[in-house]
Amino acid sequence: MKILIAYYSRTNVTANVINKISKEIDCDIEIIKDKKNRNGTLNYLKSGIDAVRGKETEIETPSKNPSDYDLTIIGTPVWASTMATPVLTYLNHKKEKIKKLSIIITTGSSGIEKTINEIEKLVGTTSVESLTLKRNDLGNIAEYNNKISTFISKIKSLGNESK
Numbered sequence: 613m614k615i616l617i618a619y620y621s622r623t624n625v626t627a628n629v630i631n632k633i634s635k636e637i638d639c640d641i642e643i644i645k646d647k648k649n650r651n652g653t654l655n656y657l658k659s660g661i662d663a664v665r666g667k668e669t670e671i672e673t674p675s676k677n678p679s680d681y682d683l684t685i686i687g688t689p690v691w692a693s694t695m696a697t698p699v700l701t702y703l704n705h706k707k708e709k710i711k712k713l714s715i716i717i718t719t720g721s722s723g724i725e726k727t728i729n730e731i732e733k734l735v736g737t738t739s740v741e742s743l744t745l746k747r748n749d750l751g752n753i754a755e756y757n758n759k760i761s762t763f764i765s766k767i768k769s770l771g772n773e774s775k
């Protein structure tokens with residue numbers, strides 16, 4: 613099974629999770645790169661407003677095509693109880709090309725259900741697997757690693773099913 617992981621990460625929380633996962637499964641990575649500066653308090657606030665408004669941003673042209681993959685795993689931080697704006701932009705461009713969807717979400721604490729629902733609605737399919745990590749999970753390394761390993765096992769078993 614060919615797997616693509618496409619993700620955005622502003623402060624590397626999502627990136628760290630995906631780096632761990634990508635060491636254990638055979639996959640290609642697409643880092644969604646926002647052209648807008650998201651650093652600093654003012655840009656943090658503006659990012660929240662962008663997310664609430666469902667505004668698009670400008671992202672660098674993706675180099676990979678989800679239609680070349682059996683499974684696309686979308687990684688996003690929660691922004692104002694929804695997906696991050698660069699991920700919304702990516703999905704608006706690529707959603708039709710996604711065959712099977714899986715979702716990885718990191719969050720302070722809230723917005724998980726709503727973010728999953730909105731990604732699934734946008735892509736037009738339910739996700740086969742999802743992994744959600746809250747800031748609290750990061751404080752409990754055993755729990756954090758356990759959630760990630762369980763997710764990896766489930767993704768690997770999807771690959772075995774499709775053989």
Ligand SMILES: Cc1cc2nc3c(=O)[nH]c(=O)nc-3n(C[C@H](O)[C@H](O)[C@H](O)COP(=O)(O)O)c2cc1C
Nearest residue numbers: 621622623624625626689690692693718720721722
């Ligand atoms: C603009 C913005 C809005 C956010 N909104 C929420 C939110 O609604 N609920 C929440 O629990 N965390 C929220 N967060 C926290 C992030 O979801 C969390 O820190 C995430 O793990 C960051 O991932 P990253 O480092 O990959 O960008 C927000 C962060 C940003 C930058």
